[in-house]
Structures are given as structure tokens and as C-alpha cells.
Amino acid sequence: MIALLLILIPLIFGFSSFAIKSDGAAKVWAVTASVAGLVLAIVAACAKTDASLLTVNYTWLPVLGSRFALSMDGMSKMLVLLTALSMCLIFLSTFKNNYKNARSFYALMMLTQAGMTGVFLAADLLLFYFFWELALIPAYFLCSMWGGERRIAVTFKFFVYTFLGSLLMLVGVLYLNYLSPAHSFALKDIYDLKLSAPQQSFAFILFFIAFAIKMPLFPFHTWQPDTYEVSDTAITMMLSGVMVKMGLFAVIRWLVPVFPDAVNQFGHIIVVLSVISLLYASFIALQQDDLKRLIAYSSIAHIGLMSAAIFVRNEVGLQGVMVQMFNHGITVIGLWMVADAVERTTGTRKFSELGGLAQRSPSLTALLVVLAFANISLPLTNSFIGEFLMFNGLFHYNIWVTAIALISIILAAAYTLRMVQKVFYGTASVASQNAAAVSKPMIATLAVVCILVIVLGVYPKPLIELTQQVTGALAAKTIF
């Protein structure tokens, strides 16, 4: 029941938000919804496995063999929690921002949330596909309506790109359905499929491209920096904090267990691709001149590592990915908040025009430094555990790959600190001198994020315990 509510709340609040007349009320409405969602998500995360509470299974498309089935395991719980938390953080941190046509803005945000939550909960392949798209459409409108100059073209590229990916996945869905003797989409039945190697390879490629675009993985990533750059930062937070996790989640939930042979066959290529992604993005980030683009590339790098850790197929790496999915979400949202604050107070994101902001807003600087170090996964920040485990997983796979991948931690330090240096240190530029004060909710939310970063960095046990069972089950099924 909770599973259904988790989707329904943002859905209902979202649709009703269109009807709200005043922008301020819409804002409050959205915050209410997100808080309600967060509470529910926490309840769900804390709930012991109680089938009736966490699963839903209704008849939906009998003619096609699809059911409206939702279920929550540890990974779902964690990601739903991340979604709900992120939305809360986003709405709160941007509380002082005024969006034109705010009711639509909040409505679309909540609809996207509903879609993403659905993706994490779906226990039926077709339903999963539905939610996958449902998350995309409002995001498209969001990015196109609120953001920078080139947003229409850029967002469109993003949309077509991801949509193409999903369509290929649709072919894969169809193919699986065709091969499934019961013509069922249920997660369990899909897992039980016995596919021949060529069948697996074919379907695997179709699914993988979709997920690789979503994650995004080199060389399918070019939509991402552009989109992150031009869309409004609140939206970017959602895209980068939660939506890219959809790709990783999907790989873990729908790809690896279903096509073990294909994963075995293509795993090596994908690991290499992921490591390339990791290093390539890091290299590019090294000379970025735009705050948002830098964070975007950094995000690509992190995702590359996660993808690599999935495809090395061992439990340690997988556990790392699980933890990191949550933690990366938190960290990157924090970074975007900083980017938003910087852009809103100074009016620019270019390093060449920034500098010395530390004198103007020391609190922001302090919080940024925490997040920056979380971004380079310093121990005792939340990202460390995940990266540690992932690199460890990678190490099990191959020491040289690990060594090469580890170069990224150097590069990460270089570009992240360069960002800190260029934006906050040095002598104050004109833009910095004239910077407005950072809004109180922003600072407060950022502080919450930083506290989360530290707390989860010191005590990651809840996250590990939440996902341990899933990891174990998956490992038992597919290892590997």
C-alpha cells in the first residue's frame, strides 16, 4: 500500500498543482507533498519486509500479460528514499527562488518524481517501461521551459536521445515478452527466463543502450553536460541526483540478472567503456570553465565508476554501487545547490568571471568545501565507502584496470579543487564583489546535506544493511 502511495502522492499533488492559482501556494503545496513523500519513504525504508505493506499487484493489461505490480526491496527502498529526500531538498533549497509559472513548475517536478519512484518500484517490465517514460516527459517540459538560452535545442537533443534509447529498450521488452513462454512481464518470470546466448546478446544490447544513455556512459553522454548546463539548477538537481540513478538501477534490476551470459560476454567491453568514461570525463572536467558543466562531467565520471563496478560482477563492487547510488545523489545535489547559489548570487557560472567568493559568502564556501571533498570521496564523507567498495570490486576484477581507474581520484582532486579555487579563492572578481546574499533556506538545506554527507560517511551501516540482502541475492543469482 505504501508503495502505491509513494507514487500516488506526487502524482495527485502534481496534477492538482496545475490548478493552484497562486505561485506561493504552489510552492507550499509542493513542499508539503515532498515532506509527505519523505515521511512515507522513511516509513517504507524502516519497514520490515511485510508483503502487504510494500507490494501491490493489480490486474492491469490482461491482454498483454502485464500487471500493475510494485514491490520494494532494499534497493528500491533506498532509491525511493533518495528520490523523496532529493525532492525535499530541492524544494526547500529553492524555496526563495521565484519561477515563472511556478505551479506548472512544481507540478511537473512532482510528476517526474512520481515517474522516477515508479521506476524504482515496478516489478513488471512493461510497467517499468511506462514509468521510465513517465519520468522523462515531465522532465522534458521542465528542462525546456525553465533554463538558459539554448535550452530548447539542448533539451530536445536530450529528449530524443533518451527516447531513442527507451525505444530500443522497448524492442528488448517485446523480444523478452515474445521469448517468455507465459508471455508475462512479471519480474519473477523475467528472471526465470532461460535464454540462449544469441538471444541474450541481442536483447542485452538493446537494453544496455537505453540504460547507457540514461546513465550516461561514454560515448552516449553528450546530452548530459549540455542539458545540465542549460536547465534550471533545481531541475538539474533532480536529473543528476535521481534520474541518472534510474539507469544504474535498471542495469542492476533488469539487465544483469536477466542476461547473465551476455553480461559475461560483454562485461569486459563495458567495464573498459566505463573506465574510459570515468577517465575521459575527468580529463574534460579538468579544464572546464563552467561550474555546471564541471559538475556534470564529474557526475559522468562517477557514474562511469559505478557502471564499471556493476559489470565487474562481484558482490563487493555491487554493494559499493548500491551505497554510492544514494550517496552520489546526496553529494551531487549539494554541489548543484552550491552552483545554484553561486549563479543566483553572482549571475554567472564562468570561472573566468568568478573568484574570491569566499570573502563574500564564507558559509557557502565552507559548505562547498565539504561537498567538494565529498565529491573527491574523502574518507568520512559519504562517497568514500561506495568508492572504496567499488574500487575494491574492480580490484577483484583486474588490478591494472583498477590502477588506471584510480587515476581518476587524482584527476577528481585536481578538477574539484580547481573549481573551489577558481570560484571561491583568489581575489574577489567584480561579480563576486557584487554578489547578493545567499538565501537562508539554501544555506540551511546545504547544511543539512553536509550533515548527511558526514553522518553517512562516518556511519554508513544503515545504507549497507538496507541493500545487503539485495546485493547478496543478486550475487547469488548471477555471480559471477
Added chain:
Amino acid sequence: MNLVYLIPLLPFIGFLINGVFRNSLSKQATSIIGSGAILLSFILSVVAFFQVKSSGGFIVSYFDFINIREYVIPFAFQIDQLSSIFLLIITGVGFLIHVYSSSYMHDETPDHFARYFAFLNLFVFSMLILVMGANFLMMFIGWEGVGLCSYLLIGYWFKNENYSYAAKKAFVMNRIGDLGFLLAIFYIISKVSTLNYGLPGSAEPAVLTTLYTQFSGAELTAITLLLFLGAAGKSAQIPLYTWLPDAMAGPTPVSALIHAATMVTAGIYMIARSNILFTLAPYTSQIIAIIGLATAILAATIALKQNDIKKVLAYSTVSQLGYMFLGLGVGAYTGAVFHVMTHAFFKALLFLGAGSVIHALHNEQDIRNMGGLKKYMPVTHISFLLACLAIAGVPPFSGFFSKDEILVAAYASSPLLYYIGLFGSLLTAFYMFRLYGLTFLGNFRGTEQQKSHLHESPSAITIPLIILAVLSVAGGFLGVPEVFAKNAHLLENWLHPVFAKSYEAAPVHHVAHSTEWILLGVSTLLIIAVIVYAWKRFSSQTNFKQNSGLALVLENKWYVDELYDAAIVKPVNRLSLFFKNVFEKSVVDGAVNGVGKFVHYSSRQIRLIQNGSTGNYILFMVLSVVVIFLVIWNQTDIVSFFKKIF
């Protein structure tokens, strides 16, 4: 024993208070909180020390930091002989430097002052975690933590872009070492599924007590080399030493605490901690010895021609660290730790003294503009002189004992190492007294304005100087070699449990007492001779001509920075720019946009078929009819063709 957690926690609390309330606390409150926290830690460290003394080492486990099916890494502290020594050094020297800082940094505004103390406290916290951690991961946590604090403190004056660049450089270079450290950790954990050191003498399965036997020789070599890479990064060894001199951008007490006394010795701590692994990997040990020695000599040569007071000290630090590595490499673990300790005393003293000078001269750091400070700053002068004597290795100052222990061990390993090492210590004596001479002797060469303000520093500065001077002078007696007195090497005895396994695995070659006497005698004589020469030469030097030839190369640090810049930094940046501006735009995104453009282009072309002429339309239709018939009649071929492709 349950209070152990307070040792790191107190500085952390200090950090939090100073950090969060930096805008509301007065400077005095800040310094009291900052220093007080460290003092309490120190007291607790002393308590811990005596606990260890009375009942041996112990491990306190708090919670599972990482708990996955394959392994558990606890968040645990291990207080044993080695870590308790380091605790004392860190908190003790740390406290002194905090006190010193409260005066030294007095010109800062309260919020920056508080920030400074917060960082300093955070540093102590991290350093304590580093040495108290009961496993390699805990060490890594501290390892990175100190790196962070070093970054923050080097870039403390963030308005200066060069400083923040230096901070970044320090951090990034450390990261290169971390790469090795992490790989080593993975290596260990994937082999034995634990990272715990294990208490010396305990039989519980842990890496350093029992499980190390599971590694093959090659694996040990790999692990130790990787660990050494980490140590080289943190402890500024070739090839990763260049960050340390640049790190002098930070406030001088920071240089004293972090970049001389404590953090940079983390590498030594790490190797000393995992000594058994290194002992069992003779190949690595050799490399360490060679690199250590090479670093010692290289840094010493550079220090000869530096004119920045802090730079000289920085290179001196690098050089001394090289000695410590030499000691580790030849199996003189105690000697290395001993040198860490004495070095902490006299190098902290030197830096603080230098700070005092700089303070007095209003941020003048060039020794060519100093001179004759002897009469203006007596306390500073005396303590500085003592420290110089200590570092030069003049008996009976502390440096003499520790350095000679290393050199003698080196001799036991290979006389060649000793000779080179001795040459290095002669260089040390020379540049230290060059520094001393130029700074304190002769006549003041600075501006009149500076001269009018010359004064001895306040007591918050001088008292730590005095305490450290005492320690520098007397610290050596903790490790009096056997030559002088039997069983007088207290440190050796104290640390013996930690290194017991190593000694079992590879018994230390003891040099015959007679040989040792000769070595000591010769080295002492030579050093004194060099000191005298340097004293003479630099006490009255007034004109400084442009360097040329080798001197110029030395002044420019062998052009290593330039080499790195040309060989690594620039290519990386160029590669990055290439990726960003060319590859990403033209190739990756170009392909994506190319598809879009291609669709557009085909759209324009295909619609030309739709040219409006009915005749053409029908013609196309008729042709299509023909084509379709051809397809039907040749379908077998076509189908097999498609099957081949798909």
C-alpha cells in the same frame, strides 16, 4: 581506557565549535578552545601512554565502519607502543604550536582566526585518527584527513591565488600516493579479507600479526611498493616531494606542525606500522633505502642555495624525511621512529623560530634581507641555534642520536649508503648554519623601517620555543645507543614489541662497537668542521651575487618543477583541452549532431522526390512495381542476405 575516543574527539569538538561559531567567538575564546582541546588530548595521551606501559597495547572497537558479507572493517582504535609515541608527539607538539599560533596569528580577524584554529584542530583530529586507527582503512581515513587539512591550511590565505594553487598541488600530489595506498589496501583485503593490524604479540588473525604469512614474496613486494608509493606522497619523497616546499605558503605554525613535525611523518608511521611486510620484502626495502637516501641528498643540495627561510627548512625537512626512509629501508625501524620524534622537536622549533623571525620582520622571508638578529631576539636566537645543532647532528643534541642510529644501521647494511648519508648530513650542517649565519649573525641587512620594529616575540611564542628547545636538546637521551650504555635505548625497548616480528624475520646486523665508535667520531668531527666553516663564511656575508652554473641549478631546485610541468602537467592539460574542445565537440558530440544533421539533410533531399509532378509520381510508382516484382522473384537471395546481416 574508555576515554581513548576522547583523544581525537576533543580536537574534533574544538573544530566544530570554532568552525560553527567562528563569527561569534572572540579570539581569546577561540585560542583557549583550540589549544585547550589539544591540551586535554595530550593529557589523555599521556594517560594512554601509561596504560600501554602498564598493560600493553589495546584495541577499542566502536562500530562497524564497513560491514559487508565479504569482510568487516571496524571503526576501531589501536593504542600500542608505536601509536602512543606518535600520540604524544602529535598532541604535545601540536599543543605547543597551538599556543604559539594564538599569538602568531593575532593579526587575523576573529572569524579567520577561528577558522585557522578550527582547521588546526581538525588536523590534529585527523592525525590522531591516522595513528590511532586499528586497521589500514582507519589509517587511510586519517591519511586523507590530514591531506585535507594540509590543503585547507596551505590555502589558508585564500585570497592569494598562488597559495591556493600550492594547496591544490599538495593535495593532488598526495593523491598520487593515495592511489598506491588504496591499491595496497585492496591487495591486502582481497587476499586476507581483513585490514586489522592486530596487537603486537596477539594471536588473533590480523594482517600484521598472523595473516601476513599468506602473502607470497611477489605479492609482498607489490603491496609494499604500493604502500611506499603512498608513503612517498605523504612524506615528500622522490618523485613526489615537490609539493612540500610549495606548501610553505601556509602560515608558519602550520608548516611547523604539519609540514615538518607530524603529517609528513605519516609515511614513516605507515611503514613502521607495517614493518613486517617490508622486512619480508627485501627488494622494496632496498628501493626505499635508495630513494630515501637520494631524496636526502637531492633536497640537501637544493637547500644549499635557497634564500627563503622557510624554503630552506622545507628542503631540510624533505632531506630529513629521506633519512628516515633510509632508516626504514635498512631495517632500523626504531631509528626511523626515533628520528621522527627528534625531528618533530627540532624541526618544529626551527619553523617556529623562523616564524618568530618572520613575525618580527613583518613577513620578510628572504634571508638575504636579514642578519644580525641575534641581539634583537635572544630567545629565538638561542633556541634556533640549539635546533641547528640538533639537526646538524652535533652530540649530544637529539639529532645526533637519531641520525647516527640510522647511519650506523645503513653502514651495517652497506658502507656505501653510510658514506653518502654522511655526505648528506654534512650538507645539512652546512646549509643549516648558512641559514643560521645569514639570519642571526652579522649585521641587519633589511630596511630601516623593519629595523625599527625589531623586537623579541611575545611569550606565547617564546615559551613554546623554549620547551621545544629543551626537548631538542634532551630528546636524544631517549635513545642512547648501546655503544654508550647498555639498555639505555629506552625507545628501542619500548617499541620492541611492535618490531619484534621483523627482528625475528631479519635480524638486524649490528656493527661492531669499535667500528661504531669510529663512525661516530669521524662524523662528529666532520660535522663540526663544516659548521665552523659555514659559521665563518656566512656570519659576515653582505653581498649576494647572482648565482651561476651549478649554483643556479640548485637555486632553481634542479628544475624539477619545470620538468614536471613540462612532462606531466602541461601534457595533461593539453590532453584535457583536446578532449574538451576537439574530441568531445567534434567526435563524440559531432557524431550525435551529425546524425541529426544527416536526418535533416536526407529530409531535404528526399522531399525533392516529391517534386509536384504527377508524371514523375506515376513513373516512380511504376518503377517501384517493377522493383517489387524483382524482389519477389529474387527473394531467396535477398532473405538470405538479410539473414547474413542480422
Added chain:
Amino acid sequence: MNAIIVSALLGVIMMFSGIFTGNNKTIRTIAVFGMVLLLAANLLDINGYPFFKIETYGMLLFSKYGLLFNSVIIFCTLLLLLLSGQAIEKVGCYVAEYHALIFFILAGISILCSYNNLLMLFLGVEIMSIPLYILTGSEKKNLRGNEASLKYFLMGSFSTGIMLMGIALLYGASGSFDLLKVNETIFGGGISFLSITGIMFLMISMAFKVSAAPFHFWTPDVYDGAPTVFTSFMATIVKAGGFIAFVFLFVGKQTSAIYGVDWKLVFSLLIFATLLVGNITAVYQLSVKRMLSYSSIAQAGFMLFALFGMNDTGKEGLLLYTAAYSLATIGAFAVLIKVKDISYEGFNGLGRTQPVLAATNTVFMLSLSGIPLTAGFLAKYYMLLSAVQTGSYMWLVIAAVVFAAVSVYYYFKVIQAMYFKPGNAETEPVSAGFKWLLIIVSALIILLGIFPQILIGWMYF
């Protein structure tokens, strides 16, 4: 049978209504009521209440599927009349006659929904086509309309000739026009080149009617030149009629390899060409109307999958596809008619000036591009499923989805114009009823997108 007779009668009534009343509104009201009546009659027929019991000697065969399909078509026509009825008045002064022609066309389509004889196929196609030539040219002073009409007529007659040749050859091979007998003879016997050629010709002419490439050339020009309301009619209802005729010729015969001929290959080439031409050419269009006509080609490419698959999924899917596509296209054209400038720029800022129009139009575009939660998605899904179920030709399925992604480009350009581009789109006055109707259509699209069984389930209850 109900539908054929009632629609023919209604056609006659409409003819005469023009004589008795000059009031367009009355005529329209009569037409709407007539359409409702027709729908009711057809629905009664489905439920087993035929009004007439006529011996057809196997000329017509009423299947539930055909009748259901017919109902969908009639329902869509009803919507078209309701949404764009006023636009018919603006075409010319023969409002009653136009309506009469529409009813006659529906009679033709009703025949196509139930024919069982190649003669009825021929008559049905002609009854459907000839009035269309006229409707296309109904704006007599409009040169574009004239041109479209003549082009349509010439090419249509040409395809009639081809179809007749095909039928003649089939007759030669089988000795009968009865579909069952034709099937029995030609699909059951040995290799007959005569019937292969016959079927090919028949197929080509049907491909022409449903505007499958490379026989699509008339479509963009005719759709562009015809009065928009009739374009809408042609693109949806008439196309659906063509498809149902096409489907009855091929589907359900398990004809995948008669005489060693792999029909899938031919259909796959047709589909590929259609998708290619439709989608790619639509990308560069500047006028929404012309874009929609290319889009109709592209959609036909997807509908052809029903023929490619030749299985029940394809049949079910075609029903859903027709409903989804017709609803969305009728809606889109209804909005287009209201907008003064039919180029993309004309839609700039519609989201602000006419939020309801823009929102519903968005739903239509989403459905056309096959976004989940709209009927368009499940329709495409069914089509692809029917292709996948054949177990081969995966390249075609992949090509289809790639083209679907391309289609997003031009459909979303409309959405972009409406919401993201600055501008003040001007529209004709829009009544509240019109808006509500649009909302109902969108709601239907979404409803079908979530619960397609409310339509497909009818086939089996």
C-alpha cells in the same frame, strides 16, 4: 449490413436536406444525429441486432472485428463532425452535399469492413474514393484544391487500373471472386505465378490507398491541397478504411510463405520505405498541415506492421492503432483548423493564448509520437509486438523504433512552438464546447493508453 444501408440512406437524406433547408446549422445537426444513429445501428449490429436480413450470396461477411472497426471509424467521424463541422461550412456552399458525400464514403468503408468478394472490395474502394476526389476539390476557386483533386483523381484511377489487373489475374488463377474461394484456390494450391502477380498488383493498389511508400506520392500533395477538414477526414477515416480492406486481404491466412513467396520481405520493404519517407521528409516541413500529412504516411508505416505480422496481435493492434491515430489526428487537425497560421510559427505561444488547445494538442502529439500513457504508445507496442512475434526481421523492428525516435522530432516541434517559443498564436474564436470536446478526446486517448482492453476486449466478449 446496418451500417451500409443506414449510411446510404443518411447520405440520401443529407442530399435532400440541402433542398429543404438552407440553414447550415440545421444540416450539421442532422448530420451529427445521423452519425449517432449510424453508430447506434452499427453497435446494434455488433450486438446481434441486424435491422435487415439480406441474402448477400457471400458477397459480404460480417465479423465482429470488421464491425468493431467500423464502429471506431464511425465514432471518429462523429468526433470529426463535432470538432470540425463548422469548418465544412466554410469550404463551400454545398454543405448538405458534402455531408452526403461523407455518408457515402462511410457506406463504402462499411462495405470494406465486411467485404468477402473482390467485387465488393472494388466497389467499396471506389465508393470510398470517388466522393473523396470531389471533397478534395470542393474549394473550387482554390487552385491548390483543384490541383490536389486532379492529382488524386489521376493517380487514384491509375491505382484502380492496377487493382483491376490484379483482381483479373487472381480471377484467372482461381475462377472466382469470392475471397474464401480465392484463398482456398490460391493460398492452398501449388505455385501459380498468375496469382502471385495478381496479389502483387492488388497489394500495390492497396498500398496506394493506405499511402505506403513508394506509392505514397499523392498523399502529401493531396492532403496539403485539400480543405483542412477533409484532409483530417482523409488522413484518418479513409485511411482506416483502406487498412481494414488491406487487412482482410491478407491477415489471418497464415500466408507467410505461399508459393515460396516470402510476403514478409515485401511488406518489410514497404514498411521500411514508408517509415523512411514519412518520418524523414516530415522533419523538414515548415507547415504543420504538411507535416501531419507526412506523419500520416509515417503512421501508415506502423500500421502496415499488422499486415507484416499477419497474426491476431496485429489485428487487435490495428484496431487500437486506428483508434489512437484517428483520435489524435482528428484532434490535431481540429486545433490546426482553429489556428490562423498553419506553419510552425503559427503555433508559437499557443500555450499562453489558448492553454486548453495547447494542452490537448500536446496530448495528441504525444500520442502520435507514441509516448506511454497515451494510446499511441500501446498501439505502436501492439504493432511491434506482432512483428516480434513472427520471430524474424528484428532489423525492421529496430528500424521502426529508430524512425519513431525521428518522429519525435517533428511532433515535438509543435509542442516546442506552443510552449517554449515566444509568440502570440492567433486563433479563430473557440467555444467552450469545442474545448470540452477536445478534452474528452484527450481523455479518451489517455484512457485507451492505460486500459486498451476497453476497446480490444470488445473483440472477444
Added chain:
Amino acid sequence: MPIQYYIALAAVLFCIGITGVLIRRNAIIIFMCIELMLNATNLLLVAFSKMHHATALSLGKAGNAGIDGQLYVFFVMVVAAAEVSVGLAIIVMMYRNVHSVDINFLNRLKN
């Protein structure tokens, strides 16, 4: 006569019709060519009708066998007549507006 002769004749006429459609520009002539195509099929249908009749005769159950073909021809003529009336009306309408029946002038709608 062997049926092949008739088929060949019909095919020739049919293809001449097609060729005519392709090579002429006058809409009326094109339309006439289409009528020629229809007539070719008519001829073919009648020939087939007689062929089937002959086959049935040889099997001894002639009856009305093959009559379908001739009736079909009848309907084709009916349809053709209707088509011609509409077609010529359209051509005339076109002629009234542009004073030409040249299909090459029909190029307002393109691309």
C-alpha cells in the same frame, strides 16, 4: 484460342496504357490511357471467364461457370462511367481556373 494470347494482348494494352500515362502531359489523354488500362483488364476478365467456362465444360458441370467474370466487367464499366463523370468534371473545373489541362502545371503542391 490459348488463354496466353489473351493475357498477352491484355498485358500489352495495359502496358501501353501505363506508358501513355507516363509519357503524356494532357490530363485528358492520361485519363484516356487509364480507361485503356481498364479495358485491357476487362478483356482479360472476359477471356478468363471463358477459360473457366471451358474448364467447367470439360469437367461436365458447365452451368453458369465463369459468368462472374463477365458480370465483373459489367460493374467495371459502371464504375468507369461514374469515374469518368467525376473525372471530367474535375478536369473541367481545373481548366476553368487555369485554362490548361497540362499536368506539368500542377506543381503548386510539392516537397
Added chain:
Amino acid sequence: MGLTSIIFWGLSVLAIVGALMVLFSKNPIHSILWLVSVFFAISGHYILLNAQFLAVVNIIVYAGAIMVLFLFVVMLMNLNNQTEPQKSLWIKLAGIISGGMVLLVMISTIRSAADLTGKQALMNEGDIGLIANLGKVLFSEYVVPFEVSSILFLSAMVGAVVIGKKD
């Protein structure tokens, strides 16, 4: 070679020549007249095949009504040699080649059609083409299409009115 054959070949040649002349006459009037002659030839074939009813209908409807309508329209428009547009040679060539290819396709079909070998079209006999038989079948089995074709006529009529009537 019997009389039937001679007539067959004569009519065939007339039909083909006539058809070709339709194409190649410059003057539309001539084209129409040649087409009429083709229709006559085809009617001759019908008679040969003993399909008298169709032969007559063909002459009345096609050669008579339809072609006269054509003639009427052409004369109304006053089309002649001078106004007759000509396509370029290349287009003509392309058209002829395409038409020829379709012919090839069809001919090869016939040649490959094994089930046609030995099949004869019944000449000069068989009474299915007689009006009585046709009528009986038309109004029994074919009554539905017959009635349905009325819809076609109605719509064509309405259409002609809509198009042809002056506003």
C-alpha cells in the same frame, strides 16, 4: 488458321495499333478516335468470345457515352495540336522503358505460369455471355453489388453537381 484466328489476330492488331496511336497522336481528337477504335476492337473480341452483352455495352457505354463525353470536353476546351503539351524526349523514353519493363514482368509471369498451359478460352460458344443468363445472375447473386453500385452513382452524381455547378 481458321476464321476465328484471323479475326482474333486482326482485332488484336487493330487494338494494339489503335492503342499506340492514342499515345502518339499529337491531336487529342485523334487520340480519342483511335481509342474508340480500340474499344471497337475489344468489343470485337467480346463477340469472338461470345460475350455479346458486354460487347454491346462496351460500344454503347464506352465507345458511345464515355468517349463522346471525352470528345465533348476536348472540343469544349478547344484542344488541338498546337496547344498539346509535349514531354521532353528523355521523360518519354523513361516512360516507355518503364512501361516496357512492366510488360516484361507480366509476360514473364504468363510464360512462367505452368497452370495455364493448355488452357483455352472458349471461342464462339458458351451462353454465359448472353443477356438472359447474365441478367438472372445479376439480379440474384449479384443483387447486393448491384444495389451498392447505386450508392456509387449517387455519389458520383452529387459529386458532379458539386464540382460542375456554377456557384
